[in-house]
Amino acid sequence: MTGYSFTTPVWEGGKWVVPAIAEVKAAPRANGPEGRPRDAPAQWEKVDWRAQEAALNAYPQFITTIDGADLHFLHVRSAQPDATPLMLLHGWPGSVVEFLDMIGPLTDPAAHGGDPADAFHLVIPSLPGYGFSGPLTETGWTDGRTAAALAGLMDRLGYDRYGVQGGDVGAFIAPLIGRAAPDRVIGVHVNALVTFPSGDPAEMAALTEAERGRLTAMTEWQQRSGAYMQLQGTRPQTIAHALTDSPAGLLAWIVEKFQEWTDPAAALPEDAVDRDRILADVSIYWFTATAGSAAHTYYERFNDPSSWAPKERSGTPTGVAVFTTDISIRPFADKVNNVVHWSEFTRGGHFAALEVPGILTADVRDFFGALRTGGVGGAEGAGAPERAQR
Numbered sequence: 009m010t011g012y013s014f015t016t017p018v019w020e021g022g023k024w025v026v027p028a029i030a031e032v033k034a035a036p037r038a039n040g041p042e043g044r045p046r047d048a049p050a051q052w053e054k055v056d057w058r059a060q061e062a063a064l065n066a067y068p069q070f071i072t073t074i075d076g077a078d079l080h081f082l083h084v085r086s087a088q089p090d091a092t093p094l095m096l097l098h099g100w101p102g103s104v105v106e107f108l109d110m111i112g113p114l115t116d117p118a119a120h121g122g123d124p125a126d127a128f129h130l131v132i133p134s135l136p137g138y139g140f141s142g143p144l145t146e147t148g149w150t151d152g153r154t155a156a157a158l159a160g161l162m163d164r165l166g167y168d169r170y171g172v173q174g175g176d177v178g179a180f181i182a183p184l185i186g187r188a189a190p191d192r193v194i195g196v197h198v199n200a201l202v203t204f205p206s207g208d209p210a211e212m213a214a215l216t217e218a219e220r221g222r223l224t225a226m227t228e229w230q231q232r233s234g235a236y237m238q239l240q241g242t243r244p245q246t247i248a249h250a251l252t253d254s255p256a257g258l259l260a261w262i263v264e265k266f267q268e269w270t271d272p273a274a275a276l277p278e279d280a281v282d283r284d285r286i287l288a289d290v291s292i293y294w295f296t297a298t299a300g301s302a303a304h305t306y307y308e309r310f311n312d313p314s315s316w317a318p319k320e321r322s323g324t325p326t327g328v329a330v331f332t333t334d335i336s337i338r339p340f341a342d343k344v345n346n347v348v349h350w351s352e353f354t355r356g357g358h359f360a361a362l363e364v365p366g367i368l369t370a371d372v373r374d375f376f377g378a379l380r381t382g383g384v385g386g387a388e389g390a391g392a393p394e395r396a397q398r
Contacts, residue, residue: 009072009164048259052287060288063108071140072164074157077149080104080140081133081161086115088127092194092376093167095158095185096132099176099200100302101262102359103139103292104132105285106175109365114372125380126373131165133158135177135305139292143301150312151177154305155184159192168192171376175199175360177305183345186324195379197327197349197372199360202226203340211339219337226335233268236261240306248300255294262290269358271332281362319344327375329368333357349375 067082082104085091094114098106107130113120114128134141136154158181162170171194174182179198186193205212205223215223239247251258263277263286270280277286293299309315327349330336334357341347351371356364377383 009070011068011070048263048287049256051283052255052259052290055284055287055291057288057291060105060284060291064105067111069140072161074160074164075153076146077136077144077157078142079133079136079157079161080142081131082107082111083165084111084115084130084132086127086129088124091115091127091129092380093162093165093170094128094130094372094376095162095170095172095182096130096361097158097172097174097178097182098132098135098138098361099174099178100138100305101265101289101293102176103289104134105288105292106359106361107132108285110361110369113366113369117373122373123377126377128171128376129167131162131167131170133161135181135302137301137305138298139296141298142296143298144304147304148308149305150308150315151180151184151305152188152312152314155181155188159185159189162189162192169194171195171197171379173197173372176358180309183322183324183326186326187319187322190322190324193324195325195327195376196345197329197375199329199331199368200334200358201328201330201336201341203335203337205337205340206343211343214339215337219339222335222337229335236265237306240303241310242307244300244303244307247303251293251299251303252297258294258299259290261299262286262293266359269333270363271355271357273332273355274357280357281359285362322346325349325379327351327371329353329360329371331356331358331360331364349378 067084069080069082071078071080073079096107096110098104111130111132113122115130117126118124136149136157137144169192172182172185173196174180175198179201182196182198186196247261251261266277266281266286270277274280277283293302321343322345324346325348326341326345328336328338328341328345328347328351330350330352332354338347338350351374353364353367356367360368
């Protein structure tokens, strides 16, 4: 493994210069409010990239090679020697910057009003094909292969027992790590978990009104908002050329998701997530030319039979955090996961680590703390009661 820090090559005259970003002329649109992302290119050119770069470089980073692919990761150890090792997994269109505001509270809870017993040693990888891990150079990187590589990283770092947390794509991969290394993964915590019905009429009939509402929301999302997923899952190379050639196009492709998926109480994406943090996320995709490679992972997921094959119920204790835009349905989740912790929140959306890092941090502490003290069911446990909304 080699040490790693990032510095942008596009720095001129004392400010960060974004190459060739044209103004995006926004007419009234059917898929979002007028003006988005009309002013985003101008804001991108003004962002203090050096501050974002310093925030990343404040933590130890490394690159290693696993299964033929480069894997970048932050490795932040707590001062507490008995801290719990924990891997944090981002999603799409995310990156390691998602977790910057959670690192301090998780590694040093005492300094943030918490219990030192809740400390974690953190491993935060850039998923293969994303960000600083660089573009993948071969096909076949399914979610299962990614899970095996990440389990291999924890093995390489010497962690015999550890937890995994993930959102969005990370919520697909984290449970697979639990399945790949059930004797080593103490628990899996997820948010933005996508759940699927089994087709059992009795299962559907037993859904609560709220669960039926989420199922309806999922159907409407697929019909009205899932075009990006279909394109990335069926024609990733087409969108790769567009997103790698045009910074304005990449910006619009990603910022739209922050517009649609953040807490609906926020009128604009930057009302939910710090604007410079959003633009730092976009910048990482641009600087590393990984928008196409990340899109291709959707193609792998779409075309991997094991992704959609029926699965036996995992024995790994699983915690699920549900935020305002999530469509997680507990009976569906229970079918394939050993759900022992279920929390629902009235604040925060799809990008919980960026929108409400304190709430997500607290839920991660609650879940793993209960596992540590025996407060929730073990491998064959029956599922804990639903938590109160916060």
